[in-house]
Amino acid sequence: MPESIKLTKKIQMVDLVSQHETCKSELDAAIQKVLAHGAFINGPEVKTFGQNLAEYLEVKHLVPCANGTDALQIALMALDLKRGDEVITTSFNYVAGAEAVALFGMVPVFAEVNEKTFNLEVNSLEKHITSKTKAIIVVHLFGQACDMTEIMALAEKHQLYVIEDNAQSLGTDIKYKGNWHKAGTIGHIGTTSFFPTKNLGCLGDGGAVFSNDEALMNKCKSISSHGQGQRYEFQRIGINSRLDTIQAAILDVKLKSLKDSLEKRKKSAEKHTKLLKGVENIELPITESFSTHTYNQFVVKVLHNQRDNLKEYLADHQIPSMIYYPKPLHLQPAYGYLNGKLGDFPVSEQLCEQVLALPIHPELSGEQILYISDKIKEFFHAR
Numbered sequence: 001m002p003e004s005i006k007l008t009k010k011i012q013m014v015d016l017v018s019q020h021e022t023c024k025s026e027l028d029a030a031i032q033k034v035l036a037h038g039a040f041i042n043g044p045e046v047k048t049f050g051q052n053l054a055e056y057l058e059v060k061h062l063v064p065c066a067n068g069t070d071a072l073q074i075a076l077m078a079l080d081l082k083r084g085d086e087v088i089t090t091s092f093n094y095v096a097g098a099e100a101v102a103l104f105g106m107v108p109v110f111a112e113v114n115e116k117t118f119n120l121e122v123n124s125l126e127k128h129i130t131s132k133t134k135a136i137i138v139v140h141l142f143g144q145a146c147d148m149t150e151i152m153a154l155a156e157k158h159q160l161y162v163i164e165d166n167a168q169s170l171g172t173d174i175k176y177k178g179n180w181h182k183a184g185t186i187g188h189i190g191t192t193s194f195f196p197t198k199n200l201g202c203l204g205d206g207g208a209v210f211s212n213d214e215a216l217m218n219k220c221k222s223i224s225s226h227g228q229g230q231r232y233e234f235q236r237i238g239i240n241s242r243l244d245t246i247q248a249a250i251l252d253v254k255l256k257s258l259k260d261s262l263e264k265r266k267k268s269a270e271k272h273t274k275l276l277k278g279v280e281n282i283e284l285p286i287t288e289s290f291s292t293h294t295y296n297q298f299v300v301k302v303l304h305n306q307r308d309n310l311k312e313y314l315a316d317h318q319i320p321s322m323i324y325y326p327k328p329l330h331l332q333p334a335y336g337y338l339n340g341k342l343g344d345f346p347v348s349e350q351l352c353e354q355v356l357a358l359p360i361h362p363e364l365s366g367e368q369i370l371y372i373s374d375k376i377k378e379f380f381h382a383r
């Protein structure tokens, strides 16, 4: 792009203000409706949204809750896991899964990820299964699903529960046993987050657990409401985790355009890919044949220790970028008690040095994408 061309709009990592402008009148009406009826907790919108999202995911039961971290906690509690049980998850990951496991006195056991997809490496998973392993938290990272055919086969062989953390991949399709399903609906329980930057985000915090197993989901419902069966009859120890009625009303409006916004993310990813193909030192994300990619994040690898310099150069040219994740969980101080050390997970460790998430939201314009690729190329040519 010649220097003379100026960007007409500032590039943002996520442009929620523009996103909400496109459905402002519907959002306003939905909020006004809640203000008018006043049922701010467990109002009718919570049930309606839960049913509509379950329909979209083609899953029989869904329980909305307060956030994606709670969703993981509820799932672990519903599976009746015990102190000392081992739960395998990945080290190159957001902290929520390992944290929930540790909070309940269980042991988070980390496994390695694939260097190209950033998702759980099945060979590594198998190596970490012991007689104490009871569950796997499978994280569908950045918008692409893990290989659930292989993972479920291993889980069945070793009688393990599978929780699918779908916080970053709502709407992703996955091929399982020859048919396409929505990611998150293959294992025993799926969880998700409606944090504002997720594929389906609310205007605050929100989350959900879902499954085709009715008994398990009845338990999740009870756990999310202090363990209640009948009102004021506490059948089990639970937590308080509710999706606010206003957030449910907002999510129900945004759910209508989810397909469209995922399509826009995909188009933006295709443009990024086309423009950045062949740029030396940049490795582009790939999509496996058994999954679609909904690009909650567009994460490239920057080779030869250039990542931090590139990030700085982009920032100098008003292009935001993010590092997901700068340090693997096995090297985080909070998990030091597990005795993880440098070299345990070389792929995860190297990814933390290489990954860079570029802007990818549905509101990103072609002009902005062109500008981003232009500045990336400029950075490498100038070296």
Ligand SMILES: Cc1ncc(COP(=O)(O)O)c(C=O)c1O
Residues within 6 Å of the ligand: 067, 068, 069, 070, 094, 096, 097, 139, 165, 167, 168, 192, 193, 194, 195, 205, 206, 207
């Ligand atoms: C993979 C993953 N799991 C869980 C969570 C937790 O979701 P929440 O922030 O809604 O608690 C997140 C949030 O970023 C996430 O990315």
